[in-house]
Amino acid sequence: MYIDVKNILHELNEEIELLKSKVSHEPKLISLVVEPDPSTLSYLKTQKKTTKKYGVNLEIIESHNLEEDLNYYNEDKSVDGIFVSRPLPKRYSELDIARNINPKKDVEGVSFFNIGSMYYEEELFVPCTAEAVVKIIEENTKIQGKNVVVVGRSTTVGKPVAILLLKRGRDATVTVAHSKTIDLNEITQKADILVVAIGRANYIKQNFVKEGATIIDVGINVVDGKIVGDVSSEVVEKCEVTPVPGGVGSVTSLILIRNVFRAAINNSI
Numbered sequence: 001m002y003i004d005v006k007n008i009l010h011e012l013n014e015e016i017e018l019l020k021s022k023v024s025h026e027p028k029l030i031s032l033v034v035e036p037d038p039s040t041l042s043y044l045k046t047q048k049k050t051t052k053k054y055g056v057n058l059e060i061i062e063s064h065n066l067e068e069d070l071n072y073y074n075e076d077k078s079v080d081g082i083f084v085s086r087p088l089p090k091r092y093s094e095l096d097i098a099r100n101i102n103p104k105k106d107v108e109g110v111s112f113f114n115i116g117s118m119y120y121e122e123e124l125f126v127p128c129t130a131e132a133v134v135k136i137i138e139e140n141t142k143i144q145g146k147n148v149v150v151v152g153r154s155t156t157v158g159k160p161v162a163i164l165l166l167k168r169g170r171d172a173t174v175t176v177a178h179s180k181t182i183d184l185n186e187i188t189q190k191a192d193i194l195v196v197a198i199g200r201a202n203y204i205k206q207n208f209v210k211e212g213a214t215i216i217d218v219g220i221n222v223v224d225g226k227i228v229g230d231v232s233s234e235v236v237e238k239c240e241v242t243p244v245p246g247g248v249g250s251v252t253s254l255i256l257i258r259n260v261f262r263a264a265i266n267n268s269i
């Protein structure tokens with residue numbers, strides 16, 4: 001069965017409407033794009049539509065020097081939030097964003113400050129996709145004491161998902177797997193909740209999962225011009241799975257918009 005994220009989107013919509021009523025100007029989001037690939041272009045299309053719908057002024061800027069551009073927009077008082085498109089070209093890493101972005105404009109929650117705050121369970125902005133994953137899990141199943149396997153250890157998805165699920169009150173037992181993990185399917189078969197964020201189309205097949213598990217498919221892959229996840233479609237016969245598109249990505253987009261409104265409120269104080 002596919003997991004429906006309608007309720008979460010409804011709640012986020014309500015939260016955004018409330019924030020909108022408190023902000024005194026149209027929030028401005030800068031989207032920095034460095035050498036876009038097909039998945040980036042597809043994401044930017046959605047970002048344009050979503051920002052327009054919610055009344056966020058989006059400026060897409062082609063960046064040739066990420067550090068310089070981050071420093072410039074960090075200081076620009078008319079800018080509330082800064083977003084950087086992924087994947088980044090090889091000459092950059094997540095560190096370049098983490099050490100340079102102003103934490104108050106870091107609506108993606110990836111700066112040193114925001115990542116550190118998450119470790120201390122005192123969040124300002126947490127990585128949007130990780131928050132989306134946790135929201136979907138919380139809405140659909142009990143987390144406490146469950147065996148959660150996260151496949152992927154990126155700084156923006158896998159690692160923050162693991163930290164957020166370990167948080168006191170959520171209390172999951174978390175295993176994080178990656179490309180060097182041996183016998184991955186033996187580990188994933190034990191998961192009550194499986195989060196897959198690897199960027200490999202249809203990689204997780206029926207023999208990777210336990211019957212009845214909750215599966216969060218974070219992957220966005222373009223195959224023959226179509227968007228597919230990391231989880232193969234036949235897995236829905238055994239488990240509850242988030243759809244791609246229309247699952248984690250939709251929730252992530254709204255969390256980003258909500259964060260832009262939060263940043264705009266902070267910027268006007």
Ligand SMILES: NC(=O)c1ccc[n+]([C@@H]2O[C@H](COP(=O)([O-])OP(=O)(O)OC[C@H]3O[C@@H](n4cnc5c(N)ncnc54)[C@H](OP(=O)(O)O)[C@@H]3O)[C@@H](O)[C@H]2O)c1
Pocket residue numbers: 039086129151152153154155156157158177178179180181184197198199200218219220221248249250252253
């Ligand atoms: N829905 C959304 O809103 C959203 C947001 C962000 C990303 N995404 C998508 O999610 C996917 C992952 O993104 P990311 O930024 O986390 O990617 P990433 O930085 O490339 O990280 C991929 C992770 O997957 C691991 N991995 C790769 N192949 C594997 C395999 N065969 N078995 C086990 N682990 C494997 C890698 O292991 P190593 O560390 O050992 O290399 C790495 O930790 C991509 O498809 C991306 O487009 C979706």
